[in-house]
Amino acid sequence: MPTLTYRDALNQALREEMQRDPDVFLMGEEVGVYQGAYKVSRGLLDEFGPMRVVDTPITELGFAGVGVGAAMVGLRPVIEFMTWNFALLAIDQLVNSAAKMRYMSNGQIGVPAVFRGPGGATLQLGAQHSQAFESFYAHVPGLKVVTPATPADAKGLLKSAIRDDDPVVFIEGEMLYNVKGEVPEGEHVIPLGQADVKRAGAEVTIVCHSKTVAVALRAAEQLAADGVDAEVLDLRSIRPLDREAILASVTKTHRCVVAEEGWPFAGVGAQVVDTIQREAFDELDAPILRVTGADVPMPYNKQLERAAKVDPGKIVAAVNEVLYR
Amino acid sequence: MTGSTAARSRVRSRRLDPAQADEYRGWLRQMMLIRRFEEKAGEAYSLGKIGGFCHLYIGQEAVAVGSLAALRADDYITCSYREHGHALARGISARAVMAELFGKAAGCTGGKGGSMHLFDASRGFLGGHGIVGAHIPLATGMAFAAKYRKTQQVAVCYFGEAAVNNGAFHEALNMAALWKLPAIYICENNRYGMGTALERASAIYDISERACSYDMANEVVDGQDVLVMHAAMERAVQRARAEEQPTLLEVRTYRFMGHSMSDPIHGHYRTREEVEDQRKRDPIAVWSQRLMAEELMDEAAVKAMDKSVMEEVEDAYQFADQAPDPEPGALYRDVYAEERHE
Numbered sequence: 001m002p003t004l005t006y007r008d009a010l011n012q013a014l015r016e017e018m019q020r021d022p023d024v025f026l027m028g029e030e031v032g033v034y035q036g037a038y039k040v041s042r043g044l045l046d047e048f049g050p051m052r053v054v055d056t057p058i059t060e061l062g063f064a065g066v067g068v069g070a071a072m073v074g075l076r077p078v079i080e081f082m083t084w085n086f087a088l089l090a091i092d093q094l095v096n097s098a099a100k101m102r103y104m105s106n107g108q109i110g111v112p113a114v115f116r117g118p119g120g121a122t123l124q125l126g127a128q129h130s131q132a133f134e135s136f137y138a139h140v141p142g143l144k145v146v147t148p149a150t151p152a153d154a155k156g157l158l159k160s161a162i163r164d165d166d167p168v169v170f171i172e173g174e175m176l177y178n179v180k181g182e183v184p185e186g187e188h189v190i191p192l193g194q195a196d197v198k199r200a201g202a203e204v205t206i207v208c209h210s211k212t213v214a215v216a217l218r219a220a221e222q223l224a225a226d227g228v229d230a231e232v233l234d235l236r237s238i239r240p241l242d243r244e245a246i247l248a249s250v251t252k253t254h255r256c257v258v259a260e261e262g263w264p265f266a267g268v269g270a271q272v273v274d275t276i277q278r279e280a281f282d283e284l285d286a287p288i289l290r291v292t293g294a295d296v297p298m299p300y301n302k303q304l305e306r307a308a309k310v311d312p313g314k315i316v317a318a319v320n321e322v323l324y325r
Numbered sequence: 326m327t328g329s330t331a332a333r334s335r336v337r338s339r340r341l342d343p344a345q346a347d348e349y350r351g352w353l354r355q356m357m358l359i360r361r362f363e364e365k366a367g368e369a370y371s372l373g374k375i376g377g378f379c380h381l382y383i384g385q386e387a388v389a390v391g392s393l394a395a396l397r398a399d400d401y402i403t404c405s406y407r408e409h410g411h412a413l414a415r416g417i418s419a420r421a422v423m424a425e426l427f428g429k430a431a432g433c434t435g436g437k438g439g440s441m442h443l444f445d446a447s448r449g450f451l452g453g454h455g456i457v458g459a460h461i462p463l464a465t466g467m468a469f470a471a472k473y474r475k476t477q478q479v480a481v482c483y484f485g486e487a488a489v490n491n492g493a494f495h496e497a498l499n500m501a502a503l504w505k506l507p508a509i510y511i512c513e514n515n516r517y518g519m520g521t522a523l524e525r526a527s528a529i530y531d532i533s534e535r536a537c538s539y540d541m542a543n544e545v546v547d548g549q550d551v552l553v554m555h556a557a558m559e560r561a562v563q564r565a566r567a568e569e570q571p572t573l574l575e576v577r578t579y580r581f582m583g584h585s586m587s588d589p590i591h592g593h594y595r596t597r598e599e600v601e602d603q604r605k606r607d608p609i610a611v612w613s614q615r616l617m618a619e620e621l622m623d624e625a626a627v628k629a630m631d632k633s634v635m636e637e638v639e640d641a642y643q644f645a646d647q648a649p650d651p652e653p654g655a656l657y658r659d660v661y662a663e664e665r666h667e
Contacts, residue, residue, distance in 0.1 A: 062496025069470070070470040102662070166661050
C-alpha cells in the first residue's frame, strides 16, 4: 500500500472524485494558480481547468454562499476555507443556509456541499489562527462534521463527504498535513459516522479525534510502559456521532477519558460524556474526565501555548485519575 | 448607466400591442391576486390563524409580476422574507401559499417553512430567506451553476434596499461581475429597511450606482408600472442569457403597509401624508387605468376580474383553514437526506 502524506491523501480524494463526477468542483482562496495555501489542491487546476478549480477573492461569506447556491441546484461544490478561523465570516451561510435548506423547504432542496480546510491548535500563530471549531458546527442539526486524523481516513472520509447529499463540515488537522501513512489506492470510502479503534485496550478508553488521536496514541504508549492497557477510540465523525462504538468500548473498559483540542465549555467531550452517562451509567467504575484546550484564547508565547494545549502528559494524568492510581 | 430614463419614456409613450392583451390582462390579474391575498393574510394574522412574522407585499405587486413574467420556467428565483407575491406570481397556487402561512401540511413547504420560507423546486422557486442579504450569494451560486452547466438559465434575486449595505451584497455582486455570471439582482427599493429610511442607512441615494463599483450594468426602474418593470427585466434577462452578464436593477417602489404585521402603517418613521401620497401611484390602479384607456379592458371586466380573484383568495383561505396540521412524524423528517430519528 502506498505511503502518502495527509495532504496528498486529500489531494488524491479530490482528484478521484472530480474525475468520477463532473458536478464536483473546488472553490476557495488560492486553490488554483497558487496550488493551495497548504498545497492540498496541487495540480488540480492543470487537470480540471478554471471552471472546476475556482480561485476566489477573500470573501468567505460570499463564496460559501455561492457554494450553497450551486449545491441547491445540484452541483457538488467543495468549498475550501484557507482555515476554519476565517470561516467564521461564513458561519451564517453554513448555519442559516446550508444546514436548514432541506428542512425549511420540506425536503425539496438539499445542499450536497463540502466545506473543508484546516483547523485546530497550531504552533505560535496566536489567538485568531489557532482554534478548534468542530463543536460549533456539530451543534447544528442539518450539518455533518468530520475530523480525520490519519492520511487513510482523510482520503476515505473526504470521498464520502463529497458523495454525501447533505452539507459536510470537513475539518482537517492543520498540524497533520505532513503526517505520513499508508493509504489504500482507488475506491477507498469510509462511511461518515463510524468511529475507529486506533489502538485496542482493556482498561480505559481514550476518546479523541483529529490531532488528539496522535496525542492519545503517544499517551497510550507511555501508559503501556507503565502497565496500563488503554484503548484509543478515534471518533472520526463528530456528527453523526458513533454512539455504539463509544458505548461498546466503555462497556469493555469501564473507564473513560475524552480528549479534544477545543475549549471545555459545551465541547465535543461534553456530548460524549452525556452519551455515556445516559446509556452506560452502570458500566462506569469512575467519573469520566475530559482533557481539553485551556479555557483561554490561544497565547503566542511558546511556554504559555504549551500549557494551553492538550499533550500526552495531560492525558496520562487523567487516565491515572480515572484508574485511581 | 444604460439610459434608463430614455428607455422608460419609450415604454410609456408606446401604445400597448393588442396582440399581447391576454398577457397584459394576466399581469393585472396577478397583481390583483397578490393584493387580495395579502389583505386576507393580514386579516388571518389578526385572527391568530397565521403566526410568527408576516411581511405583506401590498404596494410592490408590479415588481414581482412584471419581472417574473420575463423569465423562463427553468430559471432560478430567490427572495427575501417578503415573498408571498413572488410565489404567487411564479404560479404557486394561492391555496398552497395560504396553507403555508397557516402552517398546514398542504402548504408549499409542508407547514415547516412558514411565511418567510416559501419554496417550490418544480418552479425554480428556491426560497424565501430570512437573513437580510444572505440569499444574494446563493443566487450568485445558482448563476454559477447555470454557467458551469451551460444551460442558459438565469438566476434572479430579490431583496430590499436595506440589504445593499450588507457585506453579502457586495461580495456576491463582485463575484458575479468578475466571473460574468447570468444573475439579475433586483433591489426592491421601498424606501425603508424596517423603520430606517434609505438616506439614514446608505451613504449614497442611488442604489443603482453601487453596481458601478463592479462595472455591472444597472438601471433605475419605476416599480409602480408593471410594463416598465417588465421591459427593464427583459433587457436584463437578455444580458444574462445571451451575454452572460449580470445586472443590478434598482426598482423604486413603496410598501403601503408596515414592515410586518406588528408595525403600524406609518409609525414614527414616515408620515401619513407620505403614505397617502405614495398610494396615489398604486400599481394596480396605474395598470388597470392604462388597460382601460387603451380599450383592452372595460370597467366591468376589471370588476369581474377582481371578483374572481376574491373568490380565489376566499377559496384559498377556506382551504388553508380546514387543512390538517403536519403529522407529528414530520418533526424529524428532512433534517438530513437519510431520515434519522432521535
